Amino acid sequence: MSEIKQKEGQKKSLNKIVSDLTRPIKNHYGFTPWILFLLTVMGIGLFAYILQLRDGLGVTAMRDYVSWGLYISSFIFFIATALVGMLISAVLGLIGVKWITPISRIAEMIALGFAMWAGLIIIFDMGRPDRVLNIFLHGRLQSPIVWDITVVTTYVAISILLYLLPLIPDIPFLKKTMNDQPKWKQKIYKVLSFGFKGKPEQYKLIKRLIRIMAILIIPVALAIHTVTSWLFAATLRVGWDSTIFGPYYVSGAFVAGGAAVIIAMFVFSRNFRLKEYITNLHFDKMGKLLVMLMLVYLYFNINEYLVPAYKMKLEDEPHLMGLFTGKFALMFWTVQLGGLIIPTILLLFKKMRKPVPSLIIGIVVVIGAFFKRYLITIPTLLHPHLPIQNVPEEFSTYWPTAFEWTITMMAVAGAVLIITILAKLFPVMPIWETAHEEGITNDEMNKFAEGKNI
Amino acid sequence: MKEKKHPEKSSEKKSTSRRDFLKKGLLAGAGTVLAGGVVGSFNAFAQNEDTIYVLGSDMKVLSVPKSQVKERNIREEDQMQKEGREGIPGRKWIKVIDLSKCKNARLCMAACQNAHQLKPEQHHVNVLRMDRGGETAPFFMPKPCQHCDNPPCTKVCPVDATFRRQDGLVLINNERCIGCRFCIAACPYSARIFNWTEPKDAEKYKNVEYDVELNVPQKKGTVSKCLFSADLLRDEKLPYCVTACPNGVYWFGDENENAVTNGTTKETVNFKKLIKDNAAYVLLPELGTKPRVYYLPEKDRLVPFTYEGSTEIKKEEH
Numbered sequence: 001m002s003e004i005k006q007k008e009g010q011k012k013s014l015n016k017i018v019s020d021l022t023r024p025i026k027n028h029y030g031f032t033p034w035i036l037f038l039l040t041v042m043g044i045g046l047f048a049y050i051l052q053l054r055d056g057l058g059v060t061a062m063r064d065y066v067s068w069g070l071y072i073s074s075f076i077f078f079i080a081t082a083l084v085g086m087l088i089s090a091v092l093g094l095i096g097v098k099w100i101t102p103i104s105r106i107a108e109m110i111a112l113g114f115a116m117w118a119g120l121i122i123i124f125d126m127g128r129p130d131r132v133l134n135i136f137l138h139g140r141l142q143s144p145i146v147w148d149i150t151v152v153t154t155y156v157a158i159s160i161l162l163y164l165l166p167l168i169p170d171i172p173f174l175k176k177t178m179n180d181q182p183k184w185k186q187k188i189y190k191v192l193s194f195g196f197k198g199k200p201e202q203y204k205l206i207k208r209l210i211r212i213m214a215i216l217i218i219p220v221a222l223a224i225h226t227v228t229s230w231l232f233a234a235t236l237r238v239g240w241d242s243t244i245f246g247p248y249y250v251s252g253a254f255v256a257g258g259a260a261v262i263i264a265m266f267v268f269s270r271n272f273r274l275k276e277y278i279t280n281l282h283f284d285k286m287g288k289l290l291v292m293l294m295l296v297y298l299y300f301n302i303n304e305y306l307v308p309a310y311k312m313k314l315e316d317e318p319h320l321m322g323l324f325t326g327k328f329a330l331m332f333w334t335v336q337l338g339g340l341i342i343p344t345i346l347l348l349f350k351k352m353r354k355p356v357p358s359l360i361i362g363i364v365v366v367i368g369a370f371f372k373r374y375l376i377t378i379p380t381l382l383h384p385h386l387p388i389q390n391v392p393e394e395f396s397t398y399w400p401t402a403f404e405w406t407i408t409m410m411a412v413a414g415a416v417l418i419i420t421i422l423a424k425l426f427p428v429m430p431i432w433e434t435a436h437e438e439g440i441t442n443d444e445m446n447k448f449a450e451g452k453n454i
Numbered sequence: 455m456k457e458k459k460h461p462e463k464s465s466e467k468k469s470t471s472r473r474d475f476l477k478k479g480l481l482a483g484a485g486t487v488l489a490g491g492v493v494g495s496f497n498a499f500a501q502n503e504d505t506i507y508v509l510g511s512d513m514k515v516l517s518v519p520k521s522q523v524k525e526r527n528i529r530e531e532d533q534m535q536k537e538g539r540e541g542i543p544g545r546k547w548i549k550v551i552d553l554s555k556c557k558n559a560r561l562c563m564a565a566c567q568n569a570h571q572l573k574p575e576q577h578h579v580n581v582l583r584m585d586r587g588g589e590t591a592p593f594f595m596p597k598p599c600q601h602c603d604n605p606p607c608t609k610v611c612p613v614d615a616t617f618r619r620q621d622g623l624v625l626i627n628n629e630r631c632i633g634c635r636f637c638i639a640a641c642p643y644s645a646r647i648f649n650w651t652e653p654k655d656a657e658k659y660k661n662v663e664y665d666v667e668l669n670v671p672q673k674k675g676t677v678s679k680c681l682f683s684a685d686l687l688r689d690e691k692l693p694y695c696v697t698a699c700p701n702g703v704y705w706f707g708d709e710n711e712n713a714v715t716n717g718t719t720k721e722t723v724n725f726k727k728l729i730k731d732n733a734a735y736v737l738l739p740e741l742g743t744k745p746r747v748y749y750l751p752e753k754d755r756l757v758p759f760t761y762e763g764s765t766e767i768k769k770e771e772h
Contacts, residue, residue: 056649056651056652056675057633058651062650063648064638068635126632126675127631127632127676128633131630134630138614140611140612140613145610235639236640236642236741384642385642385644385738386643386737389582390581390582
């Protein structure tokens, strides 16, 4: 008697899981204005980029001394944010952390959106994007740019697999519940099912493949951001000529990505009405994780700034003093205190790890992370070894122009658009894994999927 | 017309020198017309200027102002590219800059900008006013590309658009450059510049064949830098900046020959002795870039500091 009841309860639960997780795909409320908003932002950016193509990079505020600006600092920010996919679904997944089930796919979506657009930002920054193929025709292995392109594309490829593989067991549910959806959508589902029938050996194979990808992505993800840091550390510039740039970047990346996941968790739990799945427990855990990540990053920050500041070499002095008390002091201390230290302290309190405070802290940390990359890129370029002379005044200052802001915003909107589209095509969390955690067996799931079919 | 080295045709050249000369003249004419762009643009030149007749590619005789006639480099472009990449065998070019002589005349900057079709704010060589603080007087320091033996810029280039040749010159191929500006970030001497917008007189030089040893015509979205006037070195001439200097600042020569020549006085001296006797130094030696530009110390500085000459960037004349 009790056994039957329990089973009925589970059946209900599976029914509920499927309908809860597929509802946002069908429900288009608010979707169209949001997409239109993103497309408008991207349209403005695209127009600005076309003008930039016509007139050259002179439309930016970059000049011969500050020759890398907002684009490159945004590029590091995008790569950084994309790294969270590896942290959540690979590292935490492999060590068997259970609470990540509802957020691992969200992290993977963020990774995909931002990694893809990071590659495009590099194109926006190129003086001759028409010659991009030269990298393949004349590529030289000595150049960190070639390493960067190699690892970014590898990371995108593995991220796509890490997104698609856990999606396959969900497809039967989608096929069954989505028969009122447009044909092209159903076609996508049909292709992506790869003939998955829910057989035990198929589950075994999928799980093994996910595991292999999760292991593979760890060195690739470490490489992608370490190499990104080497674009700077490989030069003889004050402020970049650092031996800890690799780990400094990687640790900073997890802070940006962790905060981005918190924001996405909030949006999906409210907008997609998934509060029962992304619970206060998840915000609490992510808050704690972010505290740990921020403390590690703080440690690297202390190393990166305190040691050179202690020595205060003649060459370092103008750069460091510019950050501590000079032209960049306001931004530097706002980012370090407001974007790192204060959020760390706040998140130590349980109350601050509730959804709404976490969201606010997450937004602040992400904005801080964005401007941190700005502070890594620009001040160094304004302090070359030899003085800036005999050039117009604008050569010795830098603040991004409207072109740079709108083109960067196009990239941000583009990354969010990819996340939105993925969230509208597929469930934002794995149905099968969620069902497994509820104690539902594969057999029951197969029966459910087939039963609906009849 | 000066004969240029052309290894493949050298034997043929002897027997057919007259025909060759005519061919050169024809090509020179065609090249000049192309360089001038549309014929209408010649109206811009002064009417009373001496003109010269050249044979155009359409077999019409054209009259061109004398000042606009330039020798056309008739070597094939890929041959130019190949030779430009390899450099001149047996040479190790070296530059010595005597800081005690520089009076900020800036004729080197003007000559350089003229040769490389640069805008007033673009410098392959830049005369910096160096101020070491304290009681010492400031001094002027011409700063070209240092043509490092361990160049940080060529290492980072993803497409081998900037390269170091066997004669020690670090050049750039602006037909391959993708404009990533990694080399600009990597250069500790800030010796590299970028064509952020359409280069000077882009329309005029549109059809001019690219010369990798002169890096002209400049191209939008690519990097440019000092080339030690590699095109002149091939003709055994001193660089543009070196001969333009009125104050005897520049010595230029070959490390293998151990001789450098002063661009102003044309005096040739022992290179090793010159740098030893004057305690020459290189810029930022601690970075390990091994520059090929030596500086003779800024002795005999004026206290209080005064100088004659313009601080303005000289505008080019057309």
